[in-house]
Amino acid sequence: MSRHDVDNAFCVSAAAHMRALLTRRDFVGAVQCYEAQRSQIDTEAGGAEAGEILHLAAQAYASLTNYAAALKAARTAQTVVARAGDSLVLAEVFITLGGILRDRGELAEAQKAYRDAESIFRRNDCLEGQSRALNHLAGLYFRRADYRNALVVLMDAVEIARRLNDRQKLAFMMGNIGRLHTFMGDLAEAEKHLKTNVEMSAELGDDLETLRAQLSLGYVYLQRADYEKAEEMFDQAGSLLVAVNSPRDEVIYLTYLGELRYRSGDYRGSREVLGRALEKAERIGSGTTMAGRVMRHLAELAVRTRDYRTACRLAARATGIMERADEKVELGALKKLLAQVTVGKETPLTETRATEARRLFRRAIDILDESGVRWEKAEALVAAGSSEAFDERKRLTYLFRAEEFYARGRMKCKQEEVSRLISGLGEFSVQPAPVPSVAGNRHDYLTRCPAIERIKKQLPLLTRSDLPVLITGETGVGKDHLARYYHSLVRPDGPYVAINCASVPETLLESELFGYQRGAFTGADQNKIGLLEAANGGVFLLDEIGDMPLSLQAKLLGVLESRKVTPLGGTRQVEIDIILVAATNRNLEQMVEQGTFRRDLYYRLSGITFHLPPLRERKEDIPLLLEHLMRRRGLLKPGQKAGSELVQQFLAHDWPGNIRELDNMVNRLEVLSQSVAEGQLHEVARSILAPEQPADGSVGLFERVEQFERGGRRQQERGGPHPRYSRGYGENQAETARH
Numbered sequence: 001m002s003r004h005d006v007d008n009a010f011c012v013s014a015a016a017h018m019r020a021l022l023t024r025r026d027f028v029g030a031v032q033c034y035e036a037q038r039s040q041i042d043t044e045a046g047g048a049e050a051g052e053i054l055h056l057a058a059q060a061y062a063s064l065t066n067y068a069a070a071l072k073a074a075r076t077a078q079t080v081v082a083r084a085g086d087s088l089v090l091a092e093v094f095i096t097l098g099g100i101l102r103d104r105g106e107l108a109e110a111q112k113a114y115r116d117a118e119s120i121f122r123r124n125d126c127l128e129g130q131s132r133a134l135n136h137l138a139g140l141y142f143r144r145a146d147y148r149n150a151l152v153v154l155m156d157a158v159e160i161a162r163r164l165n166d167r168q169k170l171a172f173m174m175g176n177i178g179r180l181h182t183f184m185g186d187l188a189e190a191e192k193h194l195k196t197n198v199e200m201s202a203e204l205g206d207d208l209e210t211l212r213a214q215l216s217l218g219y220v221y222l223q224r225a226d227y228e229k230a231e232e233m234f235d236q237a238g239s240l241l242v243a244v245n246s247p248r249d250e251v252i253y254l255t256y257l258g259e260l261r262y263r264s265g266d267y268r269g270s271r272e273v274l275g276r277a278l279e280k281a282e283r284i285g286s287g288t289t290m291a292g293r294v295m296r297h298l299a300e301l302a303v304r305t306r307d308y309r310t311a312c313r314l315a316a317r318a319t320g321i322m323e324r325a326d327e328k329v330e331l332g333a334l335k336k337l338l339a340q341v342t343v344g345k346e347t348p349l350t351e352t353r354a355t356e357a358r359r360l361f362r363r364a365i366d367i368l369d370e371s372g373v374r375w376e377k378a379e380a381l382v383a384a385g386s387s388e389a390f391d392e393r394k395r396l397t398y399l400f401r402a403e404e405f406y407a408r409g410r411m412k413c414k415q416e417e418v419s420r421l422i423s424g425l426g427e428f429s430v431q432p433a434p435v436p437s438v439a440g441n442r443h444d445y446l447t448r449c450p451a452i453e454r455i456k457k458q459l460p461l462l463t464r465s466d467l468p469v470l471i472t473g474e475t476g477v478g479k480d481h482l483a484r485y486y487h488s489l490v491r492p493d494g495p496y497v498a499i500n501c502a503s504v505p506e507t508l509l510e511s512e513l514f515g516y517q518r519g520a521f522t523g524a525d526q527n528k529i530g531l532l533e534a535a536n537g538g539v540f541l542l543d544e545i546g547d548m549p550l551s552l553q554a555k556l557l558g559v560l561e562s563r564k565v566t567p568l569g570g571t572r573q574v575e576i577d578i579i580l581v582a583a584t585n586r587n588l589e590q591m592v593e594q595g596t597f598r599r600d601l602y603y604r605l606s607g608i609t610f611h612l613p614p615l616r617e618r619k620e621d622i623p624l625l626l627e628h629l630m631r632r633r634g635l636l637k638p639g640q641k642a643g644s645e646l647v648q649q650f651l652a653h654d655w656p657g658n659i660r661e662l663d664n665m666v667n668r669l670e671v672l673s674q675s676v677a678e679g680q681l682h683e684v685a686r687s688i689l690a691p692e693q694p695a696d697g698s699v700g701l702f703e704r705v706e707q708f709e710r711g712g713r714r715q716q717e718r719g720g721p722h723p724r725y726s727r728g729y730g731e732n733q734a735e736t737a738r739h
Contacts, residue, residue, distance in 0.1 A: 012049055014041075018056040022063075030060035034073075048089055051081035055093050062100050070100045091120035091129055095136060102140055111140055131160040131169065138176065145328070145372035147184045151177065171200035175213050182220055185374035185409050190220045211240040211249055219256055223375050225413040227264045234260065248290065251281045255294050262301045265505025274298050289330070292321030296330055299337050304505075308341045315341065328371040335364035336380040343389050357389035378405045382418060393671065395425060400668050416475055416657070420503065422667060423476070423660045445478070445485040446628055449618035455482070455610045462608065463490045468560065468580040470605045472588075473612035476660030479583035480543055482612065487539040490579060494538025497531050502544040510552055516568035532565050533574050540578045545605070546586030546597065553598045560604055580605075615655040615662065622655075622662070623647050629663055633670040 014037050021030040034057040041050050054077035061070035074097040081090045098113035114137040121129035134157035141150035154177050161170040178193035197213035218233030234257050241250050254277035261270030274297055281291040295318035302311035315337045322330040339360035342353050361384040368377035378401075384390060385399035399422045406415035445456060462469070469486065471479040480498060487496045504512055515530030532540060542548070548556070559565055560580065564573040582605050591597035615621065626647065630636040655661055 015049060015052045015056060018053065018060070022056060022059060025063075027060045027063040030056065031064065031066075034060065048081060048084055048087070051077045051089060051093070054080060055089070055096060058093075058096050058100065062096070062103065065103075067100055067104045071097075071104065074100055086120045086123055088121070088124055088126055088129065091117045091124070091126070091133070094120065095129075095133060098136055098140070102143070107140060107144055111137065114140060127160050127164050128166075131157045131164070131166075134160070135173070135176075142180065145370065147180050147372055151180050151184075154180065167200060168204055168206065171197055171204060171206070171209060171213075174200065175209065175216060178213075178220075179216055182216070182223070182375075183373050185378075185405060187220050187224050187409055187411065191217065194220060207240050208244050208246065208249075211237050211244050211246075214240070215249070215252055215256060218260075222256065222260055222263065224411050225263070225417075227260060230260050247280060247284055251277050251284065251290055251294070254280065255297060258294075258301075259297055262297075262304055265507055267301060267305050267505065267507045270301050271298075274301065287321055289321060289325045289327055292318040292325075292327075293330060295321075296334055296337070299334070303337055303340050303344065305508075306344065308344050311337060312341045328367050329373045329376055332364045332368035332371060332380060333376055335360050335367060336383050339364060339387070339389070340383055343387050349388060354389040357387060361387065361389065374405055374409075378402045378414075381405075382421070385418075386421060392425060396422065396667050397671055399425070400664070400671065403664070417503065419476065419657055419660050419664055420500065422664045443481070443484045443488040445482055446621070446624055447618070448620040448624055449613065451613055452618070452621075455612075456485075458610075459486050459489055462486075465608075466577075466579050467608055468582060468605050470588075470607075470609040471581065471583040471612065472609065473583075473585065474614045474658055475585045476658035477612040477614055478659045479585075479612060480541060481659075482610070483539065483541045483581040483583065486581060491538050495535055496539050496541070497535035498541035498543060499531055500543040502547040506549045506552075509548070510555070511568055513552070514555070514565055514567055517570040527567075530565060530567060532559060532576055532578065533567075535578045536576045538578065540580055542580065542582045544584055544586075545582040546584040546588055546591060550596070550598065553601050557598065557601045557604060615658040619651055622650055625659060625662055626650050626666065629666040630669075633666055635666070635670055635673065 014033065018030045018033050021027075021033060034053065037053075041053055054073050058070045058074035058077060061067070061073060074093060077093045078090070078097060081087065081093055084090075094113045094117035098110045098117065101107075101110035101113060114133055118130055118133035118137065121127075121133055134153050138150045138153040138157065141147070141153060154173055158170065158173050158177070161173060174193045175197035178190045178197060181187070181190035181193060194213055194217040198210060198217060201209040201213055214233050214237035218230045218237060221227070221230035221233060234253065237253055238257075241253060254273055258270045258274035258277055261267070261273055274294055278291060278294040278298065281288065281294050284290065295314045299311045299314035299318065302308070302314060315334050319331065319334045319338075322334060339357045342357040342360060343349060345353070361380070364380045365377060365384065368380055371377075381398045381402035385395045385397075385402065387395070390398070399418055403415055403418040403422065406412075406418060445452070447453060447456070469483075471482055473479055483498070484496060487494075499509075499512060501509060511528070511530070513530050513532055515528050515533060518527050542556075559576070562573075563577070564575055566573050588597050588602050588606070592599045592602050623642070627636060627642050630642060631638065631640075636642060650662070650665075657664070
């Protein structure tokens with residue numbers, strides 16, 4: 001037997017032994033076997049067999065995180081195997097090499113290795129290998145937050161899986177595509193692919209993949225604020241957990257469920273669920289990103305319940321974990337929480353704290369922008385837009401950017417929530433003390449609509465009455481403004497207090513309405529008067545009363561009948577003299593029949609009812625309201641009229657959000673008009689009022705303006721003119737869109 005034959009026989013035997021060790025996950029044994037035989041491996045003359053041993057050694061070293069040794073073995077294997085040409089073995093070596101380079105952080109080199117593997121598999125007509133290489137490449141793009149390219153690569157892999165009729169792989173990839181769409185903010189596409197993933201995995205009897213698909217789909221519903229569907233999907237996933245017995249997936253399930261609880265207002269339930277999640281996560285591994293993620297959600301819960309000390313402690317612990325792991329999404333969310341904690345402390349906001357909060361908010365938004373995860377960025381924008389650390393103009397800019405994201409993602413519930421914040425900016429909302437109106441200062445309700453003119457004529461007849469008034473109409477038609485107008489007629493010298501039942505969680509709504517005594521519950525460090533008591537002698541608006549829980553409806557009815565309020569944790573009854581105005585966009589009569597609204601409370605409220613028609617049915621009000629809002633924003637001088645082209649654009653719009661949407665559009669007009677060429681309001685309006693585009697990842701209006709402004713700053717740094725003064729808005733918009 002020749003020396004060459006002996007070497008080959010030795011290599012075949014050694015490779016078989018190492019392969020068996022790797023199958024048993026005995027990575028230490030595989031490394032020891034390789035190092036004991038390394039001197040006998042001829043890397044110069046050795047063929048595929050020698051290359052296979054080096055390849056197996058690279059896998060063993062990588063599994064033990066000895067990436068330097070793994071890289072050396074993989075590069076040597078590549079050299080040895082490449083002598084035989086573009087073989088399938090070489091493609092497998094490139095797959096292993098890509099994984100090592102990825103874990104070392106050399107992502108550009110890893111991408112090249114995966115591309116080489118895919119190319120070799122394709123030339124050898126190996127569809128399975130080609131699909132695998134594309135999956136690895138997509139994962140690499142995902143790691144780099146390049147979701148668009150990851151999606152393109154995965155779609156290629158899907159076509160190959162279809163040709164192979166590999167339904168298991170196809171189901172798996174549908175899940176990954178759905179998760180990518182979730183990160184990109186296209187929740188409709190995410191839902192479609194994840195539903196396919198659930199169905200295919202269930203048909204295949206793959207409980208683990210079905211569970212993970214259900215969790216991902218439930219999370220899509222959670223981000224869309226469709227809490228009922230999210231609960232249903234998490235319930236289905238929970239029933240599979242027993243069969244699957246996967247501790248890591250159980251932690252993910254509990255984390256998602258805890259987030260659902262606090263987003264839907266169940267703070268006590270959220271605390272219990274997230275506490276279990278943290279306990280299990282730390283049992284798996286203390287200081288892991290999984291534990292840090294649970295801490296982040298516990299910190300979010302603490303911020304919502306105004307327990308800022310706990311929030312600060314948890315956020316600091318989680319930040320240390322996420323910084324070590326370079327988890328950008330979590331770091332951005334944590335910076336947002338720390339900013340909220342900085343603002344939310346009980347003492348009055350100082351300029352030093354405001355400056356620090358602004359820095360943290362901006363850092364959070366920048367990090368989340370880099371991560372490419374749009375819904376977390378939108379949450380940070382909403383938090384910044386809701387913070388008193390910024391001036392009104394900057395808050396509006398942040399809120400408009402968030403609103404645009406929700407509109408493009410067809411997330412109607414979230415969009416309406418942000419629209420309410422925009423409309424309420426600078427106005428009184430939930431506060432612990434009354435805000436009296438200036439005597440003799442009458443609010444007006446601008447209208448040319450005959451139906452509303454009739455309502456305005458009837459309201460003065462009620463000035464001697466203290467009966468409740470019910471105002472109905474779609475979201476944004478001006479129900480709160482009519483309530484303010486009524487207040488100026490009936491009790492102009494008394495306080496006007498308002499609360500939106502839909503925007504305050506059930507666990508906080510009761511304490512906001514009725515107040516509490518010190519020690520009534522955890523966190524009640526001092527006495528607090530409720531809004532009902534704060535409105536004594538004036539008018540109290542209960543906006544969106546259809547969203548008030550049944551338990552509180554009973555208590556409200558008792559207050560209306562007794563004219564007395566008892567704070568939580570107290571026994572003293574406080575007499576109150578208020579005129580109640582209730583408003584809703586829901587059909588209370590239908591809710592009564594369904595058992596979701598108390599019949600006795602409905603009859604008590606509906607004695608005097610006024611219905612406000614939507615703006616699309618009273619277009620005669622649009623020019624009047626447009627000019628009034630433009631004057632208020634300084635876009636028109638007193639007595640100046642809006643341009644006919646601008647008015648026609650506003651008249652042509654359908655205004656599904658009614659006056660609130662109109663007000664928000666004028667606010668946008670004011671913010672954007674200062675970033676573009678003067679005298680081009682109708683051009684800005686054309687962009688604002690353009691039909692909504694699908695959530696396809698294209699650049700939005702505010703992003704285009706930001707690009708435009710960044711370009712202007714760069715040009716100023718180079719000494720050139722600012723584009724605002726050198727070209728029209730439309731020209732710059734086209735230029736930035738191309739880039």
